[in-house]
Amino acid sequence: xxxxxxxxxxxxxxxxxxxxxxxxxxxxxxxxxxxxxxxxxxxxxxxxxxxxxxxxxxxxxxxxxxxxxxxxxxxxxxxxxxxxxxxxxxxxxxxxxxxxxxxxxxxxxxxxxxxxxxxxxxxxxxxxxxxxxxxxxxxxxxxxxxxxxxxxxxxxxxxxxxxxxxxxxxxxxxxxxxxxxxxxxxxxxxxxxxxxxxxxxxxxxxxx
Numbered sequence: 001x002x003x004x005x006x007x008x009x010x011x012x013x014x015x016x017x018x019x020x021x022x023x024x025x026x027x028x029x030x031x032x033x034x035x036x037x038x039x040x041x042x043x044x045x046x047x048x049x050x051x052x053x054x055x056x057x058x059x060x061x062x063x064x065x066x067x068x069x070x071x072x073x074x075x076x077x078x079x080x081x082x083x084x085x086x087x088x089x090x091x092x093x094x095x096x097x098x099x100x101x102x103x104x105x106x107x108x109x110x111x112x113x114x115x116x117x118x119x120x121x122x123x124x125x126x127x128x129x130x131x132x133x134x135x136x137x138x139x140x141x142x143x144x145x146x147x148x149x150x151x152x153x154x155x156x157x158x159x160x161x162x163x164x165x166x167x168x169x170x171x172x173x174x175x176x177x178x179x180x181x182x183x184x185x186x187x188x189x190x191x192x193x194x195x196x197x198x199x200x201x202x203x204x205x206x207x208x
Contacts, residue, residue, distance in 0.1 A: 002060065006046040009039060015087060019045060019062070028062040029083070032091030037064040052083060059083070067095045078120075078127050085115040096171040101125075103132045103170070156181055159193040168201065176200045 005028070007021035012035065018025045028047060030038070038045040047062030048069045061083060063069040068090055075086035092113050093101065101109035107121035116124075156177060163173035180196035181188060188196075 002049045002051055004046065004048050005060075005062070006044065009041050009043050009045050011041060015091075017045075017062070019047065026060055028060045029087060030062045031068065031087045033094065034062060034064040034068065034090075038062075061087070071095050071098060074128055074131065075124065078124050080120050080123060082115075085113065085120070088113040088115055096169060099132050100170045102128050105129070155188065155190050155193060158190055159197060162194050163197060163201075172201065173197075 005019055005021055005026055007019045007026070010018040010020040010025055012018075015032070015035070016027055016029050017035065017038065019028055020026075028049070030047070034047070038047070047064070048066050050061040050063070050069055050072060052059040052061065061072065063072065071090060072083075072086050075081050075089060076083060089098065089110060093109060097109070100106075102125050105125050107118065107125050110116050110121035110124055111118055159177045159180070160173050163176060164170065168176070176197040177193065179200045180193050183196055184192055
């Protein structure tokens with residue numbers, strides 16, 4: 001099995017690229033997100049690879065990171081979601097936005113992708129909603145350690161709401177408030193929780 005390929009981008013056509021690895025050209029299908037990150041023809045790219053073996057073909061799918069690859073596996077585990085539809089979803093929704101859409105039951109965000117109708121969007125939300133909590137946090141928050149679950153309380157809910165009102169994405173806000181709650185403990189006051197959560201976000205953005 002091929003786990004990862006690193007080589008020169010030989011050509012790009014539609015959703016596929018040919019990656020030249022020591023003289024061997026691999027035809028790899030990618031999401032629009034991965035194609036943007038991979039670079040231009042002639043650049044060196046490293047892709048995490050998912051292999052799909054069929055009777056008439058062996059197809060390779062490439063991803064910029066393992067988070068996106070994990071989402072591809074999850075999406076294609078849903079009945080009716082093929083590789084093409086999964087890549088289409090990942091092309092318009094980043095992993096954190098996809099997680100947020102599923103967690104909030106926003107099937108409309110999913111149906112914006114080619115090949116995903118209302119029924120399939122609802123099925124994706126229904127089947128994957130319980131799995132969202134176990135997914136990796138987005139790469140932009142990899143430096144923040146989030147608690148396994150944010151305790152349900154008025155203070156934590158208010159802190160989360162405050163960050164959302166400031167324009168932070170739900171997954172960003174959840175991770176930051178979870179980390180702040182873990183630092184301050186169950187008796188944390190709202191203003192302290194918000195300040196600490198903002199400090200978590202600010203310190204990581206400064207290091208990024």
